Amino acid sequence: MGAPTETAVTVRVPAKVNLELRVGPLRDDGFHSLSTVFHAVDLVDDVTVRPASTSSIVTTGPYADAVPAGPDNLAMRAARLIAERVGTDEHVAIEIAKSIPVAGGMAGGSADAAAALVAVDALWDTGFSPRELHELAAELGSDVPFALHGGTAIGSGRGEQLVPVLAKGTFEWVFALHHEGLSTPAVYAECDRLRGREPVAEPEPSSGMMAALRAGDVDALADNLHNDLQPAACSLMPRLRDTIAAGLDEGALGAIVSGSGPTVAFLCGDRSEALNLMVSLTAGNIADEVVGASGPVHGAHVVHDVRRR
Numbered sequence: 001m002g003a004p005t006e007t008a009v010t011v012r013v014p015a016k017v018n019l020e021l022r023v024g025p026l027r028d029d030g031f032h033s034l035s036t037v038f039h040a041v042d043l044v045d046d047v048t049v050r051p052a053s054t055s056s057i058v059t060t061g062p063y064a065d066a067v068p069a070g071p072d073n074l075a076m077r078a079a080r081l082i083a084e085r086v087g088t089d090e091h092v093a094i095e096i097a098k099s100i101p102v103a104g105g106m107a108g109g110s111a112d113a114a115a116a117l118v119a120v121d122a123l124w125d126t127g128f129s130p131r132e133l134h135e136l137a138a139e140l141g142s143d144v145p146f147a148l149h150g151g152t153a154i155g156s157g158r159g160e161q162l163v164p165v166l167a168k169g170t171f172e173w174v175f176a177l178h179h180e181g182l183s184t185p186a187v188y189a190e191c192d193r194l195r196g197r198e199p200v201a202e203p204e205p206s207s208g209m210m211a212a213l214r215a216g217d218v219d220a221l222a223d224n225l226h227n228d229l230q231p232a233a234c235s236l237m238p239r240l241r242d243t244i245a246a247g248l249d250e251g252a253l254g255a256i257v258s259g260s261g262p263t264v265a266f267l268c269g270d271r272s273e274a275l276n277l278m279v280s281l282t283a284g285n286i287a288d289e290v291v292g293a294s295g296p297v298h299g300a301h302v303v304h305d306v307r308r309r
């Protein structure tokens, strides 16, 4: 007889970049109405949950120290939310193998929340429908529903209402990471400050972006990358302007601050161009770290599931 199998569920979840982020007026609830195009890339976290007598959370990987280890951790909040809705007093031990940068505008915390929802849902066999999981995800944060779904999707409302986009092909990205993070609320506040009193229209997706994705045309996609939060992120961290200029000089087809930043995403023509750009940016010490990734990829999905019955 072999050793008893450990009960554990592991879910893999991708980071995102916003190909287009159009920020509308500030709503009464403190959120801005958005029109965004989310795009999931294969820079991933693995979240494992195991039954336990008390709740705990451990993060491993290069960004572990920046991740809260208590009840504020979004993965822990996700597990507690499911426990509350199911009405159970069971606990889980959560382990996050983290590769998505923290506070980088790539929705790493939201990704972990989505992964924990899927993992705990499987572990406890709760029977929530996809619609119910989406609603739980939206309670946890505006970006959490997209991490469940993945692919390429238009987000509206505060980002939580999703419609998949017809998109052809795979795109190659290089991400310039900065160890110093930017706070999402601070970047939205800076966007409001820079806009002053000018009236802001309700945002909508651009036809240029939709056509580029439908055709899988990387040059057109590069021309249509747009982020209304970019001036605010650059105002709070001016060296982002140099990062963007360096990547474009070194041959990137397009560049954009990812979400609220400070990660800068460079779009490349193919994988070999991406590798060349990674080498140049690394050699030029342009960012604290440079990583490559491609997209779109699937949202949160189970990669390991051993459950005792």
Ligand SMILES: C[C@@](CO)(OP(=O)(O)O)[C@H](O)COP(=O)(O)OP(=O)(O)OC[C@H]1O[C@@H](n2ccc(N)nc2=O)[C@H](O)[C@@H]1O
Residues within 6 Å of the ligand: 018, 021, 030, 031, 032, 033, 034, 036, 104, 105, 106, 107, 108, 110, 140, 141, 142, 143, 144, 157, 158, 159, 184, 185, 188, 258, 259, 260, 261
């Ligand atoms: C900017 C974006 C772009 O996808 O991503 P990140 O750069 O953070 O990854 C998102 O809008 C971030 O979504 P998320 O990080 O889930 O934000 P939430 O937890 O829901 O909200 C945190 C705070 O951000 C601001 N916020 C967020 C979403 C929104 N539509 N309008 C806002 O003004 C509010 O100040 C809110 O209190």
Ligand SMILES: Nc1ncnc2c1ncn2[C@@H]1O[C@H](COP(=O)(O)OP(=O)(O)O)[C@@H](O)[C@H]1O
Residues within 6 Å of the ligand: 066, 067, 068, 072, 073, 074, 075, 096, 101, 102, 103, 104, 105, 106, 107, 108, 109, 110, 112, 113, 181, 182, 184, 259, 260, 261
């Ligand atoms: N599991 C988690 N991983 C990363 N950050 C988390 C997590 N749970 C809570 N946070 C908090 O969320 C903040 C935003 O992190 P993150 O989601 O990585 O960035 P962004 O909102 O820029 O995409 C972090 O500063 C951290 O304090």
